Structures are given as structure tokens and as C-alpha cells.
Amino acid sequence: MKLIDVTKQFTTDDKCLDYIEKMRWPHGVGCVHCGSMSVSTITRTAGKNKRTRIYQCVEKECGKQFSATSGTIFNDTHLPLTKWFMAIALICEAKKGLSALQMQRHLGVNYRTAWHLCHRIREAMQEGGLLTGEVTLLTGVVETDETYVGGKVKRKGRPYVKRDKKDVVIGMIERGGKLRFIPVKDNKMSIIEPVLREHISADATLQTDESAIYTIFGTRHFPGRHRMINHTRSYGIGDNHTNTIENAFSLLKRGIYGSFHKVSTKHLPRYCNEFSYRFNRRKEQLAMFDATLKNLTRGEVLPYKKLTSQVSGT
Numbered sequence: 254m255k256l257i258d259v260t261k262q263f264t265t266d267d268k269c270l271d272y273i274e275k276m277r278w279p280h281g282v283g284c285v286h287c288g289s290m291s292v293s294t295i296t297r298t299a300g301k302n303k304r305t306r307i308y309q310c311v312e313k314e315c316g317k318q319f320s321a322t323s324g325t326i327f328n329d330t331h332l333p334l335t336k337w338f339m340a341i342a343l344i345c346e347a348k349k350g351l352s353a354l355q356m357q358r359h360l361g362v363n364y365r366t367a368w369h370l371c372h373r374i375r376e377a378m379q380e381g382g383l384l385t386g387e388v389t390l391l392t393g394v395v396e397t398d399e400t401y402v403g404g405k406v407k408r409k410g411r412p413y414v415k416r417d418k419k420d421v422v423i424g425m426i427e428r429g430g431k432l433r434f435i436p437v438k439d440n441k442m443s444i445i446e447p448v449l450r451e452h453i454s455a456d457a458t459l460q461t462d463e464s465a466i467y468t469i470f471g472t473r474h475f476p477g478r479h480r481m482i483n484h485t486r487s488y489g490i491g492d493n494h495t496n497t498i499e500n501a502f503s504l505l506k507r508g509i510y511g512s513f514h515k516v517s518t519k520h521l522p523r524y525c526n527e528f529s530y531r532f533n534r535r536k537e538q539l540a541m542f543d544a545t546l547k548n549l550t551r552g553e554v555l556p557y558k559k560l561t562s563q564v565s566g567t
């Protein structure tokens with residue numbers, strides 16, 4: 254089943270609400286304020302775009318009303334849930350990313366709405382570790398390299414073309430496993446070394462090219478378990494290659510230059526997260542849809558105000 258078929262299933266806000274309820278309360282509706290399972294249902298006459306399914310806590314000390322979207326990002330939006338669901342599916346499916354302009358065309362909403370929607374969904378597309386603070390280590394054969402993105406050309410008042418400093422992205426991938434992109438401000442050893450050590454298990458086999466930085470790093474931390482390919486001679490000899498991470502970099506770059514045209518340094522970490530999140534779940538798109546939706550219903554992790562203050566003024 255493809256994701257687009259799934260979205261055909263969510264033709265009304267009511268069906269979307271059913272899904273959110275099941276996801277949020279797999280063991281039955283519980284009060285979002287006090288956690289009590291003693292709740293009653295309130296029927297309300299439906300107005301336009303109004304959420305009609307309201308619950309009331311029957312605990313004496315609480316007694317508050319709530320709905321399936323209370324405390325979630327969906328509560329602060331006038332956009333129908335059907336459009337939210339469609340937008341999540343579209344972003345999950347877009348291998349190279351989706352621009353706000355493309356989102357605007359697909360959903361038939363104005364640009365500003367589309368732009369906001371993209372940012373909020375992207376914020377929810379983060380590896381679990383970033384939300385919970387725990388980082389799992391990459392293991393097995395881990396290909397590592399860095400790439401450079403961006404760098405606006407400056408021409409104003411200059412006789413020559415000068416480029417802005419490019420952003421550095423460190424890429425690490427377990428062969429047949431997880432990918433990670435970490436943007437850093439410089440390609441110095443002092444900056445790259447702690448990042449690699451934070452993400453790569455000490456018992457992994459390191460696979461890099463022969464650049465000076467990896468030669469030193471490998472000798473220091475992966476003695477006897479570091480394989481290097483000389484790129485001036487060959488792109489790969491048998492298993493000795495960095496093609497997996499190179500392919501992942503080219504996907505990231507096609508996304509950045511193709512769908513987004515340019516990405517400012519400020520937003521680069523979010524794009525890097527989005528790409529690795531999608532790459533790591535590419536074979537389980539339905540699970541990706543659910544995980545993204547679940548993150549969006551975690552009100553405490555993704556407060557609406559924090560998100561809008563992060564993305565406003567850009």
C-alpha cells in the first residue's frame with residue numbers, strides 16, 4: 254500500500270480525528286489534563302470547521318474539557334485535518350524534499366500557510382534521539398565523509414567573484430543501516446573529532462577516504478579497524494569505498510538546490526534532520542507517516558509558540 258492510498262482514506266476531518274484518537278489513546282480516552290480514564294462525551298452542534306468531539310473529565314478536582322487535538326499543534330490551526338494529513342504524506346513521500354511552493358500547489362492553500370505547514374511538519378521529522386536526548390551509536394561498517402553546501406556568490410562592488418563560506422555537513426552511515434547528517438561550522442579536526450566520537454560506536458569499522466583528517470582520526474580512535482580509499486586512484490576497490498555516503502550527500506544536495514533553491518545556515522540543521530529521518534525510514538513509509546503524526550500530537554515536545562517563534566522572521 255502506498256502512502257497516497259492511505260490519504261484517500263482520510264477524506265473527512267472526522268476520519269482524521271478517529272486516527273489521532275487511536276494513536277493518542279490506544280487504551281481508551283484519557284483526560285489530557287489529569288490522566289484520569291473517567292471521561293464523558295459531549296455532543297456539540299457542528300459549526301464550520303469546528304471540532305465536534307469533545308470530552309469532559311468527570312474527576313471532581315479536574316472536570317476540564319478536551320478533545321483529541323487538545324495540547325497538540327492541530328488545535329492551533331484553522332487548516333482542516335484532511336489537509337494536514339495530506340501534507341504529512343506528501344513530505345514523507347518526497348525523496349528530495351518538498352518546497353513550500355510545491356505544497357501550495359498540491360493543497361490549494363496560500364503560500365504563507367503552505368510555508369508554515371512545511372516548517373512545522375519538518376520540525377516533527379526528527380530522529381528520536383533529538384526529541385528524547387538519547388543518541389544511539391552507529392556500528393558495523395560506518396562510512397564517513399564531509400560535504401559542503403551553500404555559499405552565496407558575492408559580486409557587489411567587487412572586480413572578482415567571491416563566495417561566502419560554505420556550510421560543512423558531516424555524513425555518517427552504517428552500511429545497510431542508519432544515516433546521520435550533522436552540520437558543523439568548520440572542517441577543523443577539533444570540531445569534527447568530537448562529532449564522530451559522539452555518533453560512531455568504538456567497536457565499528459571506519460571507512461573513509463585518505464584525507465589528512467581521517468587518517469589522523471582513524472589512527473587515534475580506530476586502530477586496525479580503519480579502511481581508507483585513495484580517491485585520486487579509484488572510487489572503490491571491492492568493499493573499500495565511500496559510495497554509500499556519497500550517494501546520500503548527492504540526495505541531500507539535490508534536495509537543497511532542487512526543491513529549496515537555497516537553505517540558510519540557520520535552517521540547515523532542520524533540513525539535515527529531515528533528510529536523514531526520511532532516508533532511515535524509506536522502506537517503511539507508513540510507519541514514517543505514523544511517527545511524524547505522533548510527534549505532531551506531542552504538545553509538550555512541539556509547542557506551537559516555540560515553533561512559530563523559531564521560524565518567524567525568515
Ligand SMILES: [Zn+2]
Nearest residue numbers: 284287310315
Ligand atoms: Zn481530568
